[in-house]
Amino acid sequence: MEQAANNWPDVAVIGAGVIGLSAALAAQARGLSVMVIDREGPAAGASAGNAGAFAFTDILPLASPGIFRKAPKWFVDPLGPLSVPPAYALKIAPWLLRFALSARPSRFAAASKAQTAMMALSKAELEPFMQASGTLDMLRRDGNLELYESEAEFRASLPGWAARERHGIEFRHMDAAAMAELQPGLSPKLTHGTFTPGWYSIADPKDYVLALARRFEDQGGTIERADVARLVPSDSGVTIETTAGTRLKAGKVVLAAGAFSHRIAKTLGEKIPLETERGYNTSLPVGAFDLRLQLTFGGHGFVISNLSSGMRVGGAVELAGLDRPPNFARAEAMLRKAKTFLPGLKTENGRQWMGFRPSLPDSLPAIGRSRATPRIVYAFGHGHLGLTQSAGTARLVADLLTDRASPIDLTPFSPQRF
Known part of the structure; x- marks a missing residue:
C-alpha cells in the first residue's frame, strides 16, 4: 500500500505518547495536516504508567558530580535506585562512559542551565496548551514534598536546593511537625522535608494522553497503527516503511518514538546513544x-503519586535496554519501602x-533536525521528564516544522551533540 501524492499529510509524527501527540496538536495549531503513526496506538508505553508529575523543579541532570559517591553502592544492589544487570553491563559501557563525562562540573553546569530553560518554557506553554486541547481540568497544583530520613541526608541535599534557588525555584524546608500538617500519616523515621509548590501533576497520565488523541482526531488528524522499520527521505518528502511492508509518505516527519527512536534514526545513518531507563x-x-x-x-x-484512579508507587532507574524480561521484584521492593514510610498504607x-x-x-532530550535531512525532526530522549517537558517540546517542534525562531537555544539539545 502506498499513498497517492495528493493524500500526503504535511507531517507524520512517529509515536503516540505524550511527546508525539503534543507535537501533533501543536503542528495542527500551525495549520498543518498531520498523521500520527504508532505500533500500539495512543498511550501504550511510558505515557500510560508514569508518575503523572510535571516536575518543573527537577532541573538537575542525573549525571551529576555527586552521583558517583552513591553509584557504586546502588549499582551492586539489584533492587536499588540505580541498577545495571551484570549481563547488560558490557553492552551499556559506552553509554556509561558518556554519562561519566557528562557528570564533570562544567558539563553538569551547562546541562543544568539548558534544563532550566527547557523547564521554564514547558511550564509557560503548559496551561495554554491544556486550555487549547480541552484538558485543563485535569491539571493539579498540589506541589511535591521531598522527604529525608536523617539530618545527614537532608544536609546532603542542600547544594542541590541552593542550585535551584539560583535559578529562581521556590521551595521551603520543613521539620517533622510542618510535614505532618501538610501530609498526615508519615512515619517518624522521616525527620526533614522540602516542599516545592511549583510541582504540578495530572489527574491520570493515561487519561490525559487519550484525551489528546481524541482532540487530535476531532480536529481532522489520523492515527495509524504500524511498526516503522525505516525512513527514506527524498527531495519531495519522506517515505515511511513499515515492518509489514507498507509505505506511507509525508512532507515532513517528527520522530518521537520514545525508547525505540534510536533504532529508527539508525536507518538514516545516525547513531544516537539512547538508553532505556526501565521504570x-x-x-x-x-x-x-x-x-x-x-x-x-x-x-x-x-x-x-496521587491519581484519580488511586495512587502510584514507583520510579527508580534500571538501565537494562529494551529486550530483557521485567524484574518486578523492583516494584515490590519500592512498595515495601513505601509501607515503612506510610504505615497506614494498604x-x-x-x-x-x-x-x-x-x-x-546528559539527561537532556534530543530536539532538532536530522543530519540526513531537514525534513525530519527529532523529539525524544526525555528520560523520566517526558510529561513534564511535553508542552515545551511541542512548541519547539512546531517552530522547527514551520521554520520559526526557537524561544530557547537549541544547541544543548542537538541530536548531533554526541
Whole structure:
C-alpha cells in the first residue's frame, strides 16, 4: 500500500505518547495536516504508567558530580535506585562512559542551565496548551514534598536546593511537625522535608494522553497503527516503511518514538546513544491512603503519586535496554519501602507495571533536525521528564516544522551533540 501524492499529510509524527501527540496538536495549531503513526496506538508505553508529575523543579541532570559517591553502592544492589544487570553491563559501557563525562562540573553546569530553560518554557506553554486541547481540568497544583530520613541526608541535599534557588525555584524546608500538617500519616523515621509548590501533576497520565488523541482526531488528524522499520527521505518528502511492508509518505516527519527512536534514526545513518531507563511501579486502588500531594524519596529513588484512579508507587532507574524480561521484584521492593514510610498504607490489590523511558547520557532530550535531512525532526530522549517537558517540546517542534525562531537555544539539545 502506498499513498497517492495528493493524500500526503504535511507531517507524520512517529509515536503516540505524550511527546508525539503534543507535537501533533501543536503542528495542527500551525495549520498543518498531520498523521500520527504508532505500533500500539495512543498511550501504550511510558505515557500510560508514569508518575503523572510535571516536575518543573527537577532541573538537575542525573549525571551529576555527586552521583558517583552513591553509584557504586546502588549499582551492586539489584533492587536499588540505580541498577545495571551484570549481563547488560558490557553492552551499556559506552553509554556509561558518556554519562561519566557528562557528570564533570562544567558539563553538569551547562546541562543544568539548558534544563532550566527547557523547564521554564514547558511550564509557560503548559496551561495554554491544556486550555487549547480541552484538558485543563485535569491539571493539579498540589506541589511535591521531598522527604529525608536523617539530618545527614537532608544536609546532603542542600547544594542541590541552593542550585535551584539560583535559578529562581521556590521551595521551603520543613521539620517533622510542618510535614505532618501538610501530609498526615508519615512515619517518624522521616525527620526533614522540602516542599516545592511549583510541582504540578495530572489527574491520570493515561487519561490525559487519550484525551489528546481524541482532540487530535476531532480536529481532522489520523492515527495509524504500524511498526516503522525505516525512513527514506527524498527531495519531495519522506517515505515511511513499515515492518509489514507498507509505505506511507509525508512532507515532513517528527520522530518521537520514545525508547525505540534510536533504532529508527539508525536507518538514516545516525547513531544516537539512547538508553532505556526501565521504570517500575505499583498502582493501588482508591482508598489505599489519604495522600494529599506527591511524595518523593530521593534517597531511595521513588515517588508516591496521587491519581484519580488511586495512587502510584514507583520510579527508580534500571538501565537494562529494551529486550530483557521485567524484574518486578523492583516494584515490590519500592512498595515495601513505601509501607515503612506510610504505615497506614494498604498495599493489597496493586497492579504492577514496567515501562521504557528513553534516556541520553546528559539527561537532556534530543530536539532538532536530522543530519540526513531537514525534513525530519527529532523529539525524544526525555528520560523520566517526558510529561513534564511535553508542552515545551511541542512548541519547539512546531517552530522547527514551520521554520520559526526557537524561544530557547537549541544547541544543548542537538541530536548531533554526541
